[in-house]
Amino acid sequence: MSSQRIPTLDVTAQKLKSNARLSLKDQQLRTNMRSAMDSLISKRLISMPDEDERENLRELGNKIKARALSQLPDLLEQLESNLTKQGIQVHWASTTEEANAIVLNIAQARNAKQVIKGKSMVSEEMAMNEHLTEHGIEALESDMGEYIIQLDNEKPTHIIMPAIHKNAQQVGKLFESRLALPYTDDVDSLIQSARSILREKFFQADIGISGVNFAVAETGTLLLVENEGNGRMSTSVPPVHIAVTGIEKVVANLQDTVPLLSLLTRSALGQGITTYVNMISAPRQPDELDGPEEVHLVLLDNGRSQAFADSELRQTLNCIRCGACMNHCPVYTRIGGQAYGTVYPGPIGKIISPHLLGLENTPDHPSASSLCGACGEVCPVKIPIPALLRRLREENVKSPKQQPQIMAGQGSRYSAKERLLWKGWQYFNSQPLLYKTGTFLATRLGKFTPNKLGPWTQNHSAPKPAKHSLHELAKKHLEKKS
């Protein structure tokens, strides 16, 4: 069992700023991302044209998730009990290491050599592919986007569309070099080629792995949406199906999934509903002809209970992983998903990754936002993302010793010097006489403003204070009047 914790990702997550600098220079990436995100933004809007309907639905989605989270421990136990009754084996993992060990044990018990995977972001969190490969088990992605990036040894750039940063020409060249296929940039032909390769793999695989969109406690149902049919193949063809999911995916009953599904598919891709909606509630029954003999569910915590413990941060767990926040984010659109160095990129990534990896490993994530609010405006479950980013900044600059310790890595950006500067700022702005003297001096000495002012003059000319402040001008004007 590996004791490492996604080392490659941890390292790059530390380097958000320098990664971003590199990504920003990649014109192809910038063009691909901009046009893809623009298209997703307009698709979402077309599928939710009525503002009242959209806003009411978002409010409903928020309340359903808030209710589910308020009963989280009970719902999880209900889920476990119902799944167990129906023959699905439930496993609990507090860390990704535990989750990987569980998956490996199941695989080794079946003497598995090949694993086929439907799309699962939790398996990315676990770095499951790497872990299985280390133990001599081949793990192959079957979602088209995941398949493409796996071929290119990359990490997903988006939680719904992992290869959205690549255009058809780039994929054509990749297939040409890795699969020895004749070059084409015709999207349908590319997909057909990959599908025919994958079709064989479904039948060879010993185990199918999937994620879960909603785990329904009342009926013990694992609900999974997808458009390619690979999810259904992964969960029904191999003799064993292992679903992996975060503990926050549980909802009370099937009724709750109806508005959530509608929000999810419309926010993600502007689709009324996905091509496939899989509902899994048991392994193959004696009178059934197909389906897996064994079904397992791995419930992963990995830092989620830290978010759960704080009523404000708990809202992070409302997320249904639609990706709308990233589609609308001006930062994500420019730097792409890989620059974040975390499994979850974009606005949701910036608020959830600090719980999964610790603030010390994601020190720049809360700051990499202008707090423009575009994400919060579209979130289908109304997570106040800008407010949570601000809150994480607060945790990030706290003294590491300050009690209570709410987050792992609290105070990773603590600097006594910076705190002192803000104290000075506070004093300056709450003493009117000092403020007026300061601005008076700034206006009179404005012409001496240096031409280089740190990072500001990287993008701007140096700002020159006006000759007279508004305080002075207004005073003169208003005194003259009276």
Next chain:
Amino acid sequence: MSHLYYNAAPQETRVAKPRKAPRSYPTHKPTHIYLYGTCVVDLFFPEAGMDAIHLLEREGIQVNFPQAQSCCGQPAYTSGYSQQAKDVARSQLALFTENWPVVVCSGSCAGMFREHYPDLFKDEPETLTQVNALAERTYELSEFLLKVCKVELIDQGEATQVALHTSCSARREMNTHLHARELLNQLAQVERLDHDHESECCGFGGTFSVRMPDISGAMVADKTQALQASGAQQVVSADCGCLLNINGAFEKQNIPLLGQHLASFLWQRTQAKQEPNT
């Protein structure tokens, strides 16, 4: 068994704030108001503050400018220093003793008063009453001119084309992003040109612009290019934070455009031709 999740103390689970109902406005123009200039206007765009005073006085309103005003506290608040922000906020709260409307020359500082002061003082019930009362009577300038003063502007200027940049706070916190448009639409000789990705942030974000200069720089470069590509002769915005960012970038990139605060633009357009701007 799920043994993992009982460690957390049971807490109230938060439900999102309900959607804001459209704001209702006083039916009568007030006789007095407080003007909150904002620190950026104070130091870099004082003419915008003066033009706001002129516009308001033309409506027969007596403008009061509390000399003890400084900053709303937003830079510290968004940087994670809420204690420091709170102290500054407390000194600003003390300025508005009379029950007059507070008119703010920027959407983001108005948003700070209306949206974030209640959060800052949520644990101080007595101050919170005062804070909520302030939030109720805080208006962004364009909102106040249009909805409370119900101004009818008469355009005195030459034909021109302008591009309007609306701040994210005006759009998403104050819901006042359409007010500036409506005011510009009153000007007969002014054509408002759309620009690419108009609703997108200019990349300022206060300390974000210096903490993440690469990302912020990419955002403002796209914004300035879109504004230039619109073909407009002038750029107008109701938020001087954005203007500080956009103008500084125009100058750095040698783009021959300069953004102007909406107040200055409106005042200059609506003065009789014989008196050039002062």
